Amino acid sequence: MAGRDFKYRSDFGSAVKCPPDTAKPFEGVLYRFCRSPITDKDFVPQPILVPGYSLGDPCQRWGLSFFSTQAHARAKLTELRRAHKVFAKYIAAVQVSLDDGVATKPGNNGHLTLHEYRHVSFVGRATIVEELP
Amino acid sequence: MKLLLSTTSQDLVVKRVLEFFDFPLLVELHDGGDVFVEKICELTADGEVYLQQKTSPRKIAQFMAQQITFNELLFDSSGLVVCVQRTNGKLVEKWATRRVDLPADYVPDDDARHTPSLEPDSDRVIESFLISDTWNMGWLAKTERDYGTCVDLVIATSTGEPLPDNVINRSLESGGSHALANAAMSIAARKKVERARTEGIHANSPGVLNIDSPRAYAELVRNSMQNIVDNYDKFDSLYAQIHAWSKGKPESRSPFPSNANEQLSEFSQLLHIPMKALFRSQGKDAQIRAAKLLAAHARRLKRLVQGTHGLKLVGFEDTGLMGAPADDIEY
Numbered sequence: 001m002a003g004r005d006f007k008y009r010s011d012f013g014s015a016v017k018c019p020p021d022t023a024k025p026f027e028g029v030l031y032r033f034c035r036s037p038i039t040d041k042d043f044v045p046q047p048i049l050v051p052g053y054s055l056g057d058p059c060q061r062w063g064l065s066f067f068s069t070q071a072h073a074r075a076k077l078t079e080l081r082r083a084h085k086v087f088a089k090y091i092a093a094v095q096v097s098l099d100d101g102v103a104t105k106p107g108n109n110g111h112l113t114l115h116e117y118r119h120v121s122f123v124g125r126a127t128i129v130e131e132l133p
Numbered sequence: 134m135k136l137l138l139s140t141t142s143q144d145l146v147v148k149r150v151l152e153f154f155d156f157p158l159l160v161e162l163h164d165g166g167d168v169f170v171e172k173i174c175e176l177t178a179d180g181e182v183y184l185q186q187k188t189s190p191r192k193i194a195q196f197m198a199q200q201i202t203f204n205e206l207l208f209d210s211s212g213l214v215v216c217v218q219r220t221n222g223k224l225v226e227k228w229a230t231r232r233v234d235l236p237a238d239y240v241p242d243d244d245a246r247h248t249p250s251l252e253p254d255s256d257r258v259i260e261s262f263l264i265s266d267t268w269n270m271g272w273l274a275k276t277e278r279d280y281g282t283c284v285d286l287v288i289a290t291s292t293g294e295p296l297p298d299n300v301i302n303r304s305l306e307s308g309g310s311h312a313l314a315n316a317a318m319s320i321a322a323r324k325k326v327e328r329a330r331t332e333g334i335h336a337n338s339p340g341v342l343n344i345d346s347p348r349a350y351a352e353l354v355r356n357s358m359q360n361i362v363d364n365y366d367k368f369d370s371l372y373a374q375i376h377a378w379s380k381g382k383p384e385s386r387s388p389f390p391s392n393a394n395e396q397l398s399e400f401s402q403l404l405h406i407p408m409k410a411l412f413r414s415q416g417k418d419a420q421i422r423a424a425k426l427l428a429a430h431a432r433r434l435k436r437l438v439q440g441t442h443g444l445k446l447v448g449f450e451d452t453g454l455m456g457a458p459a460d461d462i463e464y
Binding site: 076086 | 157
């Protein structure tokens with residue numbers, strides 16, 4: 001992590017230990033909700049996507065939500081879309097490399113937060129792999 | 134139909150996030166004494182569009198307990214709803230429209246209810262007590278006291294460390310109930326846990342009493358209440374046995390049983406109170422002191438389950454719990 005700058009470093013705030021020490025470089029495929037077609041807007045954190053509310057964990061909100069498996073992503077998106085169709089019905093697979101950032105350990109629901117390094121873009125590397133009914 | 138509304142008035146103040154994933158999905162807003170909910174519906178190039186509806190704290194409590202659907206929370210019988218557009222956090226447009234004119238994606242599925250896993254991570258939780266149509270301030274105070282004391286005892290005993298001598302001894306002198314209340318309060322305060330505190334009383338009929346509580350301990354209290362409902366015969370039998378040999382003055386007690394320890398162990402497990410926290414010594418007197426404290430805690434829990442004071446914790450409205458009201462049980 002040393003020497004790598006995070007994309008939203010200046011937004012974390014000095015009082016916050018961010019990303020947490022538990023976040024580590026990751027290599028492999030991760031899954032994320034997206035729209036079709038995929039654009040830059042599918043890979044922006046909460047304060048930029050929804051600037052109306054400054055709520056939530058001050059560090060986590062500057063990371064991107066991913067899931068460790070497609071099944072976990074599908075389960076969460078299905079649950080969310082029953083009431084919140086603000087989430088589009090697509091799931092993208094993204095090949096993440098060690099140079100992209102650091103990721104927290106997935107929780108029981110497969111969810112993890114990835115903090116991107118500066119100059120990283122996932123748009124060209126994301127592919128829609130599933131559309132929910 | 135789209136009826137533009139004024140945007141010159143001050144925007145509402147966010148009180149609580151009810152559902153969150155990546156960003157707030159459903160929030161509770163206040164404007165003076167009025168309560169609203171707001172649900173994000175669309176992300177556009179120009180900002181976000183929200184549905185906004187005036188509601189009541191009681192309705193929010195029922196929604197959070199999954200007793201009413203999303204649509205019952207968001208829409209009233211008028212069929213009208215307010216939409217709000219914000220750009221960079223600023224209110225830019227507000228309009229009234231009919232539910233039938235909303236884009237389909239704005240409206241939740243008919244059977245969609247609150248998803249507890251979407252509640253934001255927090256070490257606090259609002260526990261809501263529904264107030265009956267006929268109520269008085271005394272009932273509110275008694276419910277607050279019973280609930281607060283139950284949470285306090287769970288905090289005070291959570292580490293399993295024995296309660297102080299003076300506390301346990303007082304249960305012999307002044308009865309378990311008073312000792313419990315005083316002890317739990319002072320010990321919980323020392324443990325640097327923010328104790329349960331009343332967040333708001335919304336007494337408009339029918340109303341709600343909201344108590345802001347430490348989540349981990351509130352869950353234990355809830356679980357022990359559920360244990361009472363699910364195992365009522367066992368609860369009732371253990372209470373009767375333990376109370377019989379520990380109540381009041383020595384001359385009024387039934388003979389001390391040989392299996393007192395087993396009874397206490399079973400009862401403390403049912404009530405989620407670590408038994409070792411109730412003992413500083415061994416022997417008959419120590420067992421009687423522990424029994425008094427546990428019995429006093431059990432009576433409070435039972436009153437909360439039964440809604441003896443006219444207020445029922447959401448989720449425990451219709452327990453059908455049989456047996457004498459806790460108030461009629463001898464102290």
